[in-house]
Amino acid sequence: MGEEQQDGAGARRVTLRDVAKLAGVSHQTVSRAINDKGEIDPETRRRVLDAARELRYRPSRFARGLVSSGTTTIGLLVPDVVNPFFPELIAGVIDAARDRGWQVVVSSAQDDVDREPELLRSLSGQVDALIAYLFQPDDVVAAAIGGVPLVLMNRRPRDPAFAGVDIDVETGVRAAVRHLVARGHRRIGMIDCPHAQDPARRAVFLDETAAQGVPVPDGAVVAVAQSMAGGESGLAALYATRPQLTAVLAFNDVVALGAYRAARDLGLTIPADLALIGFDGLSLGELLEPPLTTIYLDKRRMGELAVAQAQKLIAGEPAPLVLQGTELLLRGSV
Amino acid sequence: MGEEQQDGAGARRVTLRDVAKLAGVSHQTVSRAINDKGEIDPETRRRVLDAARELRYRPSRFARGLVSSGTTTIGLLVPDVVNPFFPELIAGVIDAARDRGWQVVVSSAQDDVDREPELLRSLSGQVDALIAYLFQPDDVVAAAIGGVPLVLMNRRPRDPAFAGVDIDVETGVRAAVRHLVARGHRRIGMIDCPHAQDPARRAVFLDETAAQGVPVPDGAVVAVAQSMAGGESGLAALYATRPQLTAVLAFNDVVALGAYRAARDLGLTIPADLALIGFDGLSLGELLEPPLTTIYLDKRRMGELAVAQAQKLIAGEPAPLVLQGTELLLRGSV
DNA sequence: TTGTAGGCGTTATCAC
DNA sequence: GTGATAACGCCTACAA
Numbered sequence: 001m002g003e004e005q006q007d008g009a010g011a012r013r014v015t016l017r018d019v020a021k022l023a024g025v026s027h028q029t030v031s032r033a034i035n036d037k038g039e040i041d042p043e044t045r046r047r048v049l050d051a052a053r054e055l056r057y058r059p060s061r062f063a064r065g066l067v068s069s070g071t072t073t074i075g076l077l078v079p080d081v082v083n084p085f086f087p088e089l090i091a092g093v094i095d096a097a098r099d100r101g102w103q104v105v106v107s108s109a110q111d112d113v114d115r116e117p118e119l120l121r122s123l124s125g126q127v128d129a130l131i132a133y134l135f136q137p138d139d140v141v142a143a144a145i146g147g148v149p150l151v152l153m154n155r156r157p158r159d160p161a162f163a164g165v166d167i168d169v170e171t172g173v174r175a176a177v178r179h180l181v182a183r184g185h186r187r188i189g190m191i192d193c194p195h196a197q198d199p200a201r202r203a204v205f206l207d208e209t210a211a212q213g214v215p216v217p218d219g220a221v222v223a224v225a226q227s228m229a230g231g232e233s234g235l236a237a238l239y240a241t242r243p244q245l246t247a248v249l250a251f252n253d254v255v256a257l258g259a260y261r262a263a264r265d266l267g268l269t270i271p272a273d274l275a276l277i278g279f280d281g282l283s284l285g286e287l288l289e290p291p292l293t294t295i296y297l298d299k300r301r302m303g304e305l306a307v308a309q310a311q312k313l314i315a316g317e318p319a320p321l322v323l324q325g326t327e328l329l330l331r332g333s334v
Numbered sequence: 335m336g337e338e339q340q341d342g343a344g345a346r347r348v349t350l351r352d353v354a355k356l357a358g359v360s361h362q363t364v365s366r367a368i369n370d371k372g373e374i375d376p377e378t379r380r381r382v383l384d385a386a387r388e389l390r391y392r393p394s395r396f397a398r399g400l401v402s403s404g405t406t407t408i409g410l411l412v413p414d415v416v417n418p419f420f421p422e423l424i425a426g427v428i429d430a431a432r433d434r435g436w437q438v439v440v441s442s443a444q445d446d447v448d449r450e451p452e453l454l455r456s457l458s459g460q461v462d463a464l465i466a467y468l469f470q471p472d473d474v475v476a477a478a479i480g481g482v483p484l485v486l487m488n489r490r491p492r493d494p495a496f497a498g499v500d501i502d503v504e505t506g507v508r509a510a511v512r513h514l515v516a517r518g519h520r521r522i523g524m525i526d527c528p529h530a531q532d533p534a535r536r537a538v539f540l541d542e543t544a545a546q547g548v549p550v551p552d553g554a555v556v557a558v559a560q561s562m563a564g565g566e567s568g569l570a571a572l573y574a575t576r577p578q579l580t581a582v583l584a585f586n587d588v589v590a591l592g593a594y595r596a597a598r599d600l601g602l603t604i605p606a607d608l609a610l611i612g613f614d615g616l617s618l619g620e621l622l623e624p625p626l627t628t629i630y631l632d633k634r635r636m637g638e639l640a641v642a643q644a645q646k647l648i649a650g651e652p653a654p655l656v657l658q659g660t661e662l663l664l665r666g667s668v
Numbered sequence: 669t670t671g672t673a674g675g676c677g678t679t680a681t682c683a684c
Numbered sequence: 685g686t687g688a689t690a691a692c693g694c695c696t697a698c699a700a
Contacts, residue, residue, distance in 0.1 A: 015677055026687045031679065039685055058481055061460050062404050063677035065396030066692050071460055073439075081425040084418075084618075091415040094442050103460060105407075106440045108428050126395050126405055126437060147392055257621065284418075287591065287621045349693055360671045365695065373669055397693035400676050672699070677692105684687075 014057045023051035034059065072102040074310055075127035077119055077134070080111045084254065084282050085299065086133075089153070092303020093131060100311065120144040129310040131303075135195060138162065149313035151306045156321055163309040163319035165302055169200045169279075172295035172326025176249060176277050177208040179328055185247040185275060189220040191234035191259055193251040201279065205249060220245065224255065231258020239266060246275060247334070253278035253285050253294055260288060260333070275334040279326075290332025297326050348391045357385035368393065406436040408644055409461035411453055411468070414445045418588065418616050419633065420467075423487070426637020427465060434645065454478040463644040465637075469529060472496065483647035485640045490655055497643040497653035499636055503534045503613075506629035506660025510583060510611050511542040513662055519581040519609060523554040525568035525593055527585040535613065539583060554579065558589065565592020573600060580609060581668070587612035587619050587628055594622060594667070609668040613660075624666025631660050 016027040016034075023030065025048060032038050033048035034057075051057075064070065076093050078086045090106060097104045107123055109115045113135045121144045124130060129149040134141060138159040141150070151163045180188055188209060192202045202221060209216050219241035224230035231250060235258070238245060250256035256278030260270065268274045270290060278285060281296030302324045312319035350368075354361040359382060366372050367382035368391075385391075398404065410427050412420045424440060431438045441457055443449045447469045455478045458464060463483040468475060472493040475484070485497045514522055522543060526536045536555060543550050553575035558564035565584060569592070572579060584590035590612030594604065602608045604624060612619060615630030636658045646653035 013677080017677085027677090028679085028687060028689095029685085032686085035679085037679090041685060044685080053481075056481055059459070060400065060677050062396045062399035063692090064679080066394065066400055066677080066694090067679045068692090070396050081428060082421050084421075087416050087418075087421045090440070091442060094415060094440060095444065098441070101456075103439050103441075103457075105437045106424070106428060107432070107437075108425060110429065122435075123437075125393070125398075147387070147390055284618050284621060287618060289623055347693080350695095351693085361694085362672080363670060366670085369695085371695090375669060378669080394693050397676090398695080400678090400693080401695045402676090670700080672697105674695105674697085676694090676696105679690105679692090681690080682688090684685100 013060065014055045015060075016057075019048065019052045019055055019057050022055060023048045072100070072129075072314070073105060073127045074102060074307070075105045075107060075123035075130045075132075077107045077109065077116070077123060077130065077132040079109050079113075079133055079135070081106070081108045083111075084284055085252070085280055088299035089133075089303045092300035093307055094303075095300075096304040096307035100307070102307075116141070117144040121146075124148040129314050131306045131310055149310060151309040151313065151319075153302065153306055163313050164321045165305045165309055166321060166323055167200075167297060167302075168323040168325045169204055169295075170326075172279070172297070172328060173201055173204040173249070174208045175328040176295055177205060177212060177214075179330075180247045180249075180275060180277070180334065181209075181212045181214060183247075183275070183334065186214055187220075187242070187245045188214060188216065188247045188249065189222075189238045189242060189245040190216075190249045191231060191238065191251055191255055192221055192223045193226040193230065193255065194223045195226055201249075201251060217242070224251075226251065226255060228254055228258035228261070231255035231260075232262040233258075235259035235262040236266075246273075247277070248274065249277045249279075251279060253280045253282040253292060256285070256292055256294070257288075260292065270333050277328075277334060281329050285331060288333070293331045293334040294329050295326050296329035298324060347394070348389045349394075350391075353382065353386045353389055353391050356389060357382045406434070406463075406648070407439060407461045408436060408641070409439045409441065409457035409464045409466075411441045411443060411450070411457060411464065411466040413443050413447075413467055413469070415440070415442045417445075418618055419586070419614055422633035423467075423637045426634035427641055428637075429634075430638040430641035434641070436641075450475070451478040458482040463648050465640045465644055483644060485643040485647065485653075487636065487640055497647050498655045499639045499643055500655060500657055501534075501631060501636075502657040502659045503538055503629075504660075506613070506631070506662060507535055507538040507583070508542045509662040510629055511539060511546060511548075513664075513668065514581045514583075514609060514611070515543075515546045515548060517581075517609070517668065520548055521554075521576070521579045522548060522550065522581045522583065523556075523572045523576060523579040524550075524583045525565060525572065525585055525589055526555055526557045527560040527564065527589065528557045529560055535583075535585060551576070558585075560585065560589060562588055562592035562595070565589035565594075566596040567592075569593035569596035570600075580607075581611070582608065583611045583613075585613060587614045587616040587626060590619070590626055590628070591622075594626065604667050611662075611668060615663050619665060622667070627665045627668040628663050629660050630663035632658060 016030045019030045020027040033045045094104050116136045124145040131151045133153045157164045222234050222237045224234035278292050278294035281294045285292030309319045350361040350364045353364045366374050367379045428438050450470045458479040465485045467487045491498045556568050556571045558568035612626050612628035615628045619626030639656050643653045
């Protein structure tokens with residue numbers, strides 16, 4: 001085989017110099033033509049561009065990044081792209097990044113916590129900062145990312161090197177409890193999820209019910225997997241031990257969806273027989289009949305805040321924890 | 335100019351050589367220590383690693399990519415990350431990419447067609463191939479990406495340089511029509527969307543109804559915006575001119591959701607008064623009561639196929655159009 | 669085990 | 685206007 005020019009096997013990359021040779025100029029002139037820089041004879045320029053096209057020349061992002069500073073890239077790792085909680089958050093990150101001229105490499109743990117370390121490891125080598133929604137503890141995470149700036153999205157970091165954006169569940173949960181009490185509910189249960197690193201929702205729930213003088217007996221709070229199936233079994237469990245409950249707060253909307261279905265299957269009418277409140281404010285809750293009342297969280301904004309935190313980290317500035325508030329969004333299930 | 339990078343003042347990037355100096359070795363030894371290569375005295379290694387940590391050294395991905403081949407990165411541009419059609423597709427792309435050790439930079443046009451060219455332009459400089467769901471015509475796209483391999487996801491490319499993954503609507507749409515006819519429906523309407531580059535759904539719909547001897551008069555097919563609001567107005571328009579319709583096929587599930595709501599608002603019971611069929615097979619259709627019957631499309635697989643196409647393009651192999659089939663998914667709205 | 673060249677593809681600087 | 689030449693930060697030889 002004579003020339004290595006073909007696209008097939010031993011195809012060396014086409015470089016500025018190849019183009020230069022074909023156009024009969026120096027590689028520097030080619031650079032000028034490609035980047036519309038400096039004064040160039042229009043005729044030369046055209047010739048160079050033609051040669052570049054003919055050779056299918058494409059500049060190397062690595063070489064460019066090496067000499068100039070390169071595009072800032074952030075890595076985003078979420079548990080599962082398909083979980084309806086995340087698309088909005090991802091959109092927030094992407095949009096905020098774009099406003100800064102940054103890129104976002106998105107990665108998914110495919111709902112498997114054990115993949116987090118490896119994914120973090122491979123991501124961290126390719127980005128300027130990481131934003132992640134993780135379940136692995138901070139020390140495991142720290143070992144995996146080796147010094148790359150990291151913004152945690154679902155908990156308050158213990159490692160001071162990490163920045164964080166966390167949910168302020170207080171106002172939302174208290175408002176929900178108060179609203180239920182105002183509606184006359186005295187038997188209120190909760191379907192919690194254990195995986196949450198901080199038991200904030202449950203704690204606030206218990207605190208506010210107590211403040212309202214509403215007792216929450218044993219068996220009125222259950223913990224289930226963070227999924228629709230979890231919600232279903234959660235409601236079934238609640239109903240089995242505490243059938244007198246008239247209202248239930250779910251860990252989040254996905255769990256609430258399962259509870260909603262289970263309640264229906266039990267022959268309960270919502271909200272007449274059972275009031276149900278979710279958490280997150282997913283728009284798909286509007287599809288239900290009646291639509292799901294929920295504690296609303298601006299997920300898009302959380303993503304934007306995370307990018308802002310990442311920016312501080314990259315700049316070497318301090319990035320104290322940021323909280324995103326929640327509020328009760330009345331729809332129809334209460 | 336770019337001295338604003340690290341810690342305040344004139345912070346140059348920390349390089350292998352800086353670490354080398356601090357550790358009292360050559361930069362080459364540092365490289366060995368960092369990459370666990372070759373034989374290194376454990377003691378030296380430790381010293382180097384300590385120095386690296388102290389200096390917060392992080393290797394430059396650009397320099398690395400320049401000398402080795404660098405991670406393959408593909409750019410993914412979708413109209414809107416939040417539209418429930420896309421997360422599954424994105425997940426398919428990300429997972430397929432991960433199986434190959436590739437990365438995915440995700441970008442969103444924020445539902446604004448006019449942003450496509452600029453986004454393509456900036457993405458194309460940073461990736462080895464593009465996968466995109468676009469509305470701009472091929473020539474505009476070609477001008478924006480300048481020779482970067484591109485896989486189109488929602489139409490058959492006219493430009494032979496592009497690869498494509500398209501939806502085969504045939505089997506699904508025909509099955510839907512036949513099923514409606516078998517159920518006794520003789521007055522079938524359709525809510526179409528004009529933005530679709532090829533009128534495949536409508537054409538097949540008309541063809542199959544004709545084949546079944548079911549007339550589709552004027553006014554029984556309307557075209558609306560591809561959104562829930564479009565679906566609402568579409569059903570209202572249909573009902574205004576053709577109130578005798580007993581079944582409606584929607585362009586997709588999101589449009590069907592709007593139609594579903596509008597039908598309810600008109601006092602129609604689904605499926606007794608009106609049968610409704612969507613397209614895409616979004617899982618959120620299951621939340622409705624009754625759940626939405628739909629023409630199912632494996633969106634995740636479409637994403638995987640797109641990555642496979644991208645791989646061929648990158649390898650310089652031919653990448654003939656690939657089709658992803660559809661099938662009727664009976665739920666409860668028929 | 670460790671250090672010394674050399675080059676990866678680009679852009680910037682300065683002569684010509 | 686155009687062309688040498690020198691970085692950019694790293695890795696792969698090869699030499700010590």
